[in-house]
Amino acid sequence: MGWIANFKAKRADKAATNEYNRLHAIWQEDKETLTKLITVFTAASKGEDSVPNSLMQAKGEHTLWSATGIFHEAGRTPSRYTGGSSGVSIPIGGGIRFRVGAMQGQVIPGEELQMDKDEGVVMLTTDRLIFTGPIKTQQWDFDKLLMASTTPDQSDYFLSVSNRQKTSGVRFDPTTGREFNRFLGSATAVNEHGIEAVLKELKDIEKRIYEEEPKLTPPSVQSSLQ
Numbered sequence: 001m002g003w004i005a006n007f008k009a010k011r012a013d014k015a016a017t018n019e020y021n022r023l024h025a026i027w028q029e030d031k032e033t034l035t036k037l038i039t040v041f042t043a044a045s046k047g048e049d050s051v052p053n054s055l056m057q058a059k060g061e062h063t064l065w066s067a068t069g070i071f072h073e074a075g076r077t078p079s080r081y082t083g084g085s086s087g088v089s090i091p092i093g094g095g096i097r098f099r100v101g102a103m104q105g106q107v108i109p110g111e112e113l114q115m116d117k118d119e120g121v122v123m124l125t126t127d128r129l130i131f132t133g134p135i136k137t138q139q140w141d142f143d144k145l146l147m148a149s150t151t152p153d154q155s156d157y158f159l160s161v162s163n164r165q166k167t168s169g170v171r172f173d174p175t176t177g178r179e180f181n182r183f184l185g186s187a188t189a190v191n192e193h194g195i196e197a198v199l200k201e202l203k204d205i206e207k208r209i210y211e212e213e214p215k216l217t218p219p220s221v222q223s224s225l226q
Helices: 003-045 174-193 195-212 219-225
Strands: 063-076 080-085 088-093 096-100 103-108 112-125 128-132 137-141 145-150 156-161 168-171
Touching: 003 063, 003 174, 003 195, 003 219, 063 174, 112 168, 112 174, 137 156, 145 174, 156 174, 174 195
Parallel strands: none
Antiparallel strands: 063 112, 063 168, 080 103, 088 096, 112 128, 128 137, 145 156, 156 168
16 A cells, blocks of 8 residues: 555544544433433332422322423513714704704614523423523423424423413523423423333333444444455
8 A cells, every 4th residue: 555545544544533432422321311211210100209399289190300401482582773863954054964853764673582681590390391580480281282392402492382472491501401302202202192101112222222322433443354
C-alpha cells in the first residue's frame, strides 16, 4: 500500500471510529434509560412512587420522573406601528416645522411564537405531566393530549391538549430531554394500555438491546477481509 492509500485508509478508520463512538454513546445512554424505565414502572406496578412529592394524586396515579425545565407557551411579540402623519405643517422658525393633524399608518400585530414563561420542576406521573414554578403552574392530562412533538435534538417539547387553545410545553438540556422523551412516551403508553403491557414491551427490548449494540469494524479491516 502506497503512502497516499495508507493516509486515506487511516483517515477512513478515524472517521469510522468517531462515528462508532458517537453511536455507542447513544446506545449506552438508551440502555441506562431502559434500566431506569423498568425500575420505575415496576415500582408503579406495585403502587410505589419513584419521585418524592406533595401532589394531590388521583387513585392509582404514581410519580415516575422529575427534572428542572423551562415552561413556554404561545404568545405574541409586541405590536409595532408603521406609517406616517397627515395634516398641516406650520413653520415655527429656524427652518423647523411643526406638523399637526391625524396620524395615519398601520398597527402590525406581533409575531406568534412560543415564549419562555418560567423555570421550575417538571414531573411525570402515570396520568399527567406537571410543571411547577414560582410564576406558573401547568399540567397536561394524558387523556386530553392531542399532540406532542419535539425538536431534532429532543430538548424542546410542544404539547396540545383538548381543554386549552394555546400550545405550550417544556424545554430541557439535550441529555435530560432525551431521557424525558423515553419517559413521556412510556407514560402515555401506560395511560392508554396499562402498566403491565408497557413493562412487557420494555423487558422485550431489554432482551434484544445487546444485539443492537454498535460494532466497530474499521474500513481497513473490511478491505483486508475481501
